[in-house]
Amino acid sequence: MTSTREQDLADRARALDAAHAATDLRDRFVLPAGVIYLDGNSLGALPASVPAAVADAVARQWGTDLIASWNSHGWWQAPERTGDRLAPVLGAAAGQVLVGESTTVRLHQVLHAAAGLRPDGRVLVVDPGAFPTDLYVSAGVAEQVGWRVVESAPDRLPDTLAALAADGVPVAAVSYSHVDFRTGRLWDLPGLTRMTHEAGALAVWDLCHSAGAIPVDLDANDVDLAVGCGYKFLNGGPGAPAFVYVAHRHQDSFVNVLPGWHGHAEPFAMSAQYSPAPGIVRARVGSPPLLSLLALDAALDVFDGVDVRAVRARSLSLTAYLRTAIEVLVPGTAFASPAADELRGSQVSVVHPEAYGIVQALIARGVIGDFRTPDVVRLGVAAPYLTHAQLLAAALALRDVLAAGEHLDPAYAERPTVT
Ligand SMILES: Cc1ncc(COP(=O)(O)O)c(C=O)c1O
Structure with missing residues (x-):
């Protein structure tokens, strides 16, 4: 059953996506279905023109x-x-x-x-x-x-x-x-x-x-x-x-x-x-x-025809929303990324001792972020091809991973060299 808090977040995501519809550039990219890609700060997604x-x-x-x-x-x-x-x-x-x-x-x-x-x-x-x-x-x-x-x-x-x-x-x-x-x-x-x-x-x-x-x-x-x-x-x-x-x-x-x-x-x-x-x-x-x-x-x-200021405005809305969604759904989360708009780049970084396992468990659920040693879950927000609704889905996945202990899977005990 969906909780009121979850419903509120979903309503807010819908309203924000409507308000930011003009900067939704997903049709300029080729993105795999069923994936929420939060690693565009490491390798950007494939533009449709390429x-x-x-x-x-x-x-x-x-x-x-x-x-x-x-x-x-x-x-x-x-x-x-x-x-x-x-x-x-x-x-x-x-x-x-x-x-x-x-x-x-x-x-x-x-x-x-x-x-x-x-x-x-x-x-x-x-x-x-x-x-x-x-x-x-x-x-x-x-x-x-x-x-x-x-x-x-x-x-x-x-x-x-x-x-x-x-x-x-x-x-x-x-x-x-x-x-x-x-x-x-x-x-x-x-x-x-x-x-x-x-x-x-x-x-x-x-x-x-x-x-x-x-x-x-x-x-x-x-x-x-x-x-x-x-x-x-x-x-x-x-x-x-x-x-x-x-x-x-x-x-x-x-x-x-x-x-x-x-x-x-x-x-x-x-x-x-x-x-x-x-x-x-x-x-x-x-x-x-x-x-x-x-x-x-x-x-x-x-x-083409896009002002980077508009990309930034969308990114600020997305990252603020993602942070709020995580705060609501996973109370007590520690963030490495600042809360204030003027101090925040285009990513949300969560600090957790099991960060590596969390990243792997999220990937298994189709939410692709990355791990940075020693304890950072990096969630990159490439504004042109992400929506608030997707970020809610990512925050829900984080909640579910932690609730089910999926991040503690022994398979994630060994870290490969490229993470
Ligand atoms: C801030 C920063 N500087 C430099 C680099 C390295 O760039 P390159 O591999 O193109 O030399 C990276 C790679 O992620 C980076 O994040």
């Missing part, structure tokens, strides 16, 4: 037109062209975004470039809670360029910068993620960027968990350098190329630590000397992964 575009790239462009496709199908310009398509989603004017390589590679590249842009800088500030690759890259680049890495959670940045200033230590760059990958906490990109600039440093942002989900307004916020994944909320597919943003004002002085022929001013001159191309093109490295790049390009059809 299969035909990839089939065309393989069969017609590669299969028939062969090498002529570099010109006739614009393969050569794909990294800049796709970057320009992505730019409005990031609040960037054209000519500042380039697609290709992984986020890890791009972060290496922009941090090295930051060292060149701030030659007197001695310190790189990072968040100790950052995604591991960001920490590895920061440590590696710091060692190569002679920086000291200073760890400071973003909310401690004012104190950290004040202490460094008091000691007369010049800061080269502050490198943060816009959204914490575990907790889903959204950091204040405009405020932290301003503070970084006041300290004379460059603001470098990892936008993996915000690009396509949250307005980042890179130009308006005066961000210097940024990177982000193509396969999460941008739905570019497994291993999709990442993007890099280099603000116009830094491009002439941007030194590419990975100079390759694709970033050369005249690649087909086959010169023995490297001469960087003007503009964002100088951030290119070597031959891009064309099939993945064309998949990401097609995936960006999802954003």
Whole structure:
């Protein structure tokens, strides 16, 4: 029998789905029936535009037109062209975004470039809670360029910068993620960027968990350098190329630590000397992964005519609703994700000692989220293809899993390496 609380939640879901009908973009995706997909912050769902575009790239462009496709199908310009398509989603004017390589590679590249842009800088500030690759890259680049890495959670940045200033230590760059990958906490990109600039440093942002989900307004916020994944909320597919943003004002002085022929001013001159191309093109490295790049390009059809602010408004409603539904149905739940709208990214993270088993038991019920060590159940909310009604179903599944002890199944005692 359905309880009154459950009925109230269902009524509310119906009302909210009706109120947000204009931003329901499920028809732009191919989604399996019977699945509630809460992992779009890890691998975005398949946009409906992608299969035909990839089939065309393989069969017609590669299969028939062969090498002529570099010109006739614009393969050569794909990294800049796709970057320009992505730019409005990031609040960037054209000519500042380039697609290709992984986020890890791009972060290496922009941090090295930051060292060149701030030659007197001695310190790189990072968040100790950052995604591991960001920490590895920061440590590696710091060692190569002679920086000291200073760890400071973003909310401690004012104190950290004040202490460094008091000691007369010049800061080269502050490198943060816009959204914490575990907790889903959204950091204040405009405020932290301003503070970084006041300290004379460059603001470098990892936008993996915000690009396509949250307005980042890179130009308006005066961000210097940024990177982000193509396969999460941008739905570019497994291993999709990442993007890099280099603000116009830094491009002439941007030194590419990975100079390759694709970033050369005249690649087909086959010169023995490297001469960087003007503009964002100088951030290119070597031959891009064309099939993945064309998949990401097609995936960006999802954003045609869609303002990322509308996506954010839908996401805020969905995540607030999911949190409330869990609070009502599973009283006492501990959340890692903040309750306040202005602090919440596009995910709800639940903390539980049996988090791994919960995630597996939910998957067995068709509710796909993911586990992050040591104790986080991550429920990613990709707003374009989720509804409030689906999130109620997910919260009910969580309640039922816990009530029946399904998460304690011995089969979940062993964790595979990819979770
Ligand atoms: C915040 C963040 N940065 C970087 C990465 C790694 O990106 P890549 O595997 O493209 O190098 C991830 C991957 O999930 C991430 O969440």
